[in-house]
Amino acid sequence: MKFPTIFSISEEELDLNKLLDQITLTSTGAAAIFTGMVRGRTTRTGKAQGIHYKPHETDHLEYEAYKPMAEAKMLQVAEEIREKWPTVEGIAIVQRIGKLYPRTPTVLIACTASHRDTGVFDAARYGIDRLKEIVPVWKKEITPEGDEWVEGEYFPKPGE
């Protein structure tokens, strides 16, 4: 049986219901869905993707992608998920690009399986973590103070 795998870079609004529908089979009883959105107000201090950040406001983000490589790497992430969690049925990995404002979903990783105790939560978590390591997408943050490209900190190794 062939399980559905959806992977794309899109300029369209993410339709979470439609994506979930596309990876739901008659054998499916559980889905773990992660979606990330643009945060307009950052309240904590921390480090993400190599940037030390302080509480600040974000007007919007501008995403760009090296689309053909990004989609190839998304498929690779899906294959890695299937290798680690063979019980996963459907996988959807979609990154929206373009100019995106606070509260807007930017990315979706969803995994379905027959039951919730099959690793679907871990599979979706792995998917978003891996996307942030090897899928060539970048964002520029536009704040009241100015613009800044966000750069990650992961250096892929040969074979990744």
Next chain:
Amino acid sequence: MHKVKIMFFATLRTRAERRSMELEIENHLTVAGLKEILIAQIPALEASLPSTLISINREFAFDEELIPEGAEIALFPPVSGG
């Protein structure tokens, strides 16, 4: 000699002040050798090269690798999607 296409993304595009370029390179050039040629042509790239990722034909590439004929090459910073 053969021709390759080089694309720049995010900060690298800003530094190079272009989205892409074509370059005539010698056969058996390595990624490290290409970096030297690019720095000579676009000095603004030098500062960011230590933290630059390079792909060849949509796979991550490394210094000692040879650049195949007609390669599609891209230079970009570590990724920051999500």
